[in-house]
Amino acid sequence: MKSQLLASPGQRVGTSPGQPPVPARRNPTRGRFAAQHRRRMFRTDMLTVALWASLAAALALWLADGGMSSVGNLTQAVTAVGILAGLAGMDLVFLMLLLAARLPFVDGAVGHDRALEFHRKLGKPALYLLLAHGLLLATGYGMAEGLNPVSEAVALWTLVPDMWLAFVSMALFIAVVVTSLVAVRHRFPYEFWYFVHLLTYLAVAVALPHQFSVGGLFAEGTWQRWYWLLLYIGTGSALAWFRIARPVIATYRHQLTVRRVVPLVPGVFSIEMSGLRLNELSGNGGRFFVWRFLAPGMWWQAHPFSLSAEPQVGKSSRQPTLRITVRNLGAGSARLASLKPGTKVAIEGPYGVFSTAARSREHVVMIGAGIGITPLRALLESTPFAPGQATVLLRCSSTEELFLGDEILELCRKRGATLFHLTGPRSANTQSAWLPASAGTSRLRDFVPDITDADVYICGPSAWARLVLAEAKASGVREEQLHYERFDW
Amino acid sequence: MRLRAGISAALASAAILLVGWQAGAQVTESNASAVTTSAAGNTAGTAGGTASGTGSTAKGTTGSSASGSSSGTGAGSSSSTGSSSSSTLGASAKAGGTYAGTAVETRFGTVQVQVTIKAGVITDVTALHLTDQEQRSVQISARAAPLLRSEVLSAQSANVQTIGGATFTSEAYLTSLQAALDAAHF
Ligand SMILES: Cc1cc2nc3c(=O)[nH]c(=O)nc-3n(C[C@H](O)[C@H](O)[C@H](O)COP(=O)(O)OP(=O)(O)OC[C@H]3O[C@@H](n4cnc5c(N)ncnc54)[C@H](O)[C@@H]3O)c2cc1C
Numbered sequence: 001m002k003s004q005l006l007a008s009p010g011q012r013v014g015t016s017p018g019q020p021p022v023p024a025r026r027n028p029t030r031g032r033f034a035a036q037h038r039r040r041m042f043r044t045d046m047l048t049v050a051l052w053a054s055l056a057a058a059l060a061l062w063l064a065d066g067g068m069s070s071v072g073n074l075t076q077a078v079t080a081v082g083i084l085a086g087l088a089g090m091d092l093v094f095l096m097l098l099l100a101a102r103l104p105f106v107d108g109a110v111g112h113d114r115a116l117e118f119h120r121k122l123g124k125p126a127l128y129l130l131l132a133h134g135l136l137l138a139t140g141y142g143m144a145e146g147l148n149p150v151s152e153a154v155a156l157w158t159l160v161p162d163m164w165l166a167f168v169s170m171a172l173f174i175a176v177v178v179t180s181l182v183a184v185r186h187r188f189p190y191e192f193w194y195f196v197h198l199l200t201y202l203a204v205a206v207a208l209p210h211q212f213s214v215g216g217l218f219a220e221g222t223w224q225r226w227y228w229l230l231l232y233i234g235t236g237s238a239l240a241w242f243r244i245a246r247p248v249i250a251t252y253r254h255q256l257t258v259r260r261v262v263p264l265v266p267g268v269f270s271i272e273m274s275g276l277r278l279n280e281l282s283g284n285g286g287r288f289f290v291w292r293f294l295a296p297g298m299w300w301q302a303h304p305f306s307l308s309a310e311p312q313v314g315k316s317s318r319q320p321t322l323r324i325t326v327r328n329l330g331a332g333s334a335r336l337a338s339l340k341p342g343t344k345v346a347i348e349g350p351y352g353v354f355s356t357a358a359r360s361r362e363h364v365v366m367i368g369a370g371i372g373i374t375p376l377r378a379l380l381e382s383t384p385f386a387p388g389q390a391t392v393l394l395r396c397s398s399t400e401e402l403f404l405g406d407e408i409l410e411l412c413r414k415r416g417a418t419l420f421h422l423t424g425p426r427s428a429n430t431q432s433a434w435l436p437a438s439a440g441t442s443r444l445r446d447f448v449p450d451i452t453d454a455d456v457y458i459c460g461p462s463a464w465a466r467l468v469l470a471e472a473k474a475s476g477v478r479e480e481q482l483h484y485e486r487f488d489w
Numbered sequence: 490m491r492l493r494a495g496i497s498a499a500l501a502s503a504a505i506l507l508v509g510w511q512a513g514a515q516v517t518e519s520n521a522s523a524v525t526t527s528a529a530g531n532t533a534g535t536a537g538g539t540a541s542g543t544g545s546t547a548k549g550t551t552g553s554s555a556s557g558s559s560s561g562t563g564a565g566s567s568s569s570t571g572s573s574s575s576s577t578l579g580a581s582a583k584a585g586g587t588y589a590g591t592a593v594e595t596r597f598g599t600v601q602v603q604v605t606i607k608a609g610v611i612t613d614v615t616a617l618h619l620t621d622q623e624q625r626s627v628q629i630s631a632r633a634a635p636l637l638r639s640e641v642l643s644a645q646s647a648n649v650q651t652i653g654g655a656t657f658t659s660e661a662y663l664t665s666l667q668a669a670l671d672a673a674h675f
Contacts, residue, residue, distance in 0.1 A: 045494035049501050056502035060509025066517040068510065144596045161656060212653055216597075216629045219654025 037360035082136030089129030111353035172203035285378035289349035306375035369460030387416025590665030600661035
């Protein structure tokens, strides 16, 4: 029945004879990935706790200072809420910075993309809190002095030292959040958004003086001042170390240079790079690096690309190599096709949990479409499974788009994975629109009967990936078994 | 968010807030006693130097913002320990005396200081009134005032750095001081 589902070239590479499929494990708490999975879940939970605790701690700074006793009338209440909003807002800003700092602990627990997704979600609440902070304090102070909020704000700006910096900081925060709104962001090139985003650091820096000089809570000699200072120093060092020092060190350590660019089909090509100590970058197929090719006109653009093969550390005479496979989706990636051998490459990474690190079960299912096939290729190469315990579904509109199809077929044969090519125009059936029309009324379960007891890796265009995710969930796959990488942002 | 994480997070946050709140209650209590002692200390200090209850006089004048500083023209009678509300002019300035600065209104309360000058040297700065409008302000001014006093004494002018975390108090303190110095033609 299944072979009918297969449009051209219609391969289904079954388990080799004599190796019957291993029965599904019912108890997910056993098996070789169970301990790793429990650890990861524990870390995720710890992060959630830490996040809320830090917010509570920010408010507790004020409470511990006897804040409650200072609230006697409306004026004081307005001022108090204004102070609390500032504390909470700033705490969210620190959290956002830490989420974007590529902390290995965070990346290993939830993955880079979910950390950034959460970072984005905090943007608006942080801004609203900071705006409320400004407005409420102008109102509260104004009420105390018999001024309207506007004149009070003007008075604060002109009369109080450091306050003008706070106003500048607010303007910067507004600029950063506004340019990050999806509707606005896509009107500008990525680099514009990125450089405006860098202003966050300036905004945070210029917000500091007024917190320490005007706010009594952080007066000299208070432990609150030390706590706050540690937040500043901790966040700053994390950013400096993980976003600047570590990438620079890795770049020097591995000395990557472009070896060759191999065209696959028009608009898609592989870039092979050689370097030193590449084995240290391996072992976790499907992860990605942020690449910067140091050639004229390209060096200032950094692109995330997943590895499309585990690093080849030469047993043969060949130099060790890393490989990525790129589809030109824009001007920047198109230029990469013309990379000259010998070009130096700066890297950040590896990042992400689209890898063995996310495994929780013995069974594994990999579903890819378009250029999203390529990280699955690397994962398939290295992630442990017994013959019969892996299923690979590749979705593309034409055989041409089956990037690295031969290599994947070969790997499936060698390792005993079941492979389906789902080729052809999209299905009209809205429920399974992620499948080709030729699949008829089939569903995910028809391809992978034991999917509820498997890790499911999904990578492809986001609209398509959403459909697959929805169907996987509907088939009874739990959220923690679903692993996906987004190529867009 | 997983249930276990949610519950742990809620518990942790609640515990932190509770600890903060408890600590806050204690701070408030200890401050309350600190305030009474320091108030007593202030009164004693001023009473020692002046003929009568300066504290209340100063408070009385705060409303009219430009208080004792420049109004006491021709009084001339003030000795080196003269009352704060009567300031002096001209010739007597270099000789010395005690001069009260303007009462400066801030959002945290009124600040007014008095300066004592002997033989052209600032020998003392006394706070007649300090920011006290919120629990916190009392603490801040109690901490900032001695620092400011010693800085002023060593700088021999109102031209000193504000104290971090006590901007409002410092600014007002120095403004009031400057007014007193101006009155003394210092
Ligand atoms: C984790 C991850 C792994 C990826 N792996 C691969 C891969 O293996 N092979 C592959 O071909 N592509 C991959 N991509 C996508 C690739 O990074 C973008 O297509 C590429 O950066 C586009 O650059 P551009 O200047 O040509 O595009 P633009 O003309 O700027 O835009 C084209 C598209 O790329 C997006 N984009 C541009 N720059 C970035 C950036 N720095 N970060 C995120 N998105 C960006 C834009 O939003 C737009 O959707 C991956 C993306 C991510 C986030």
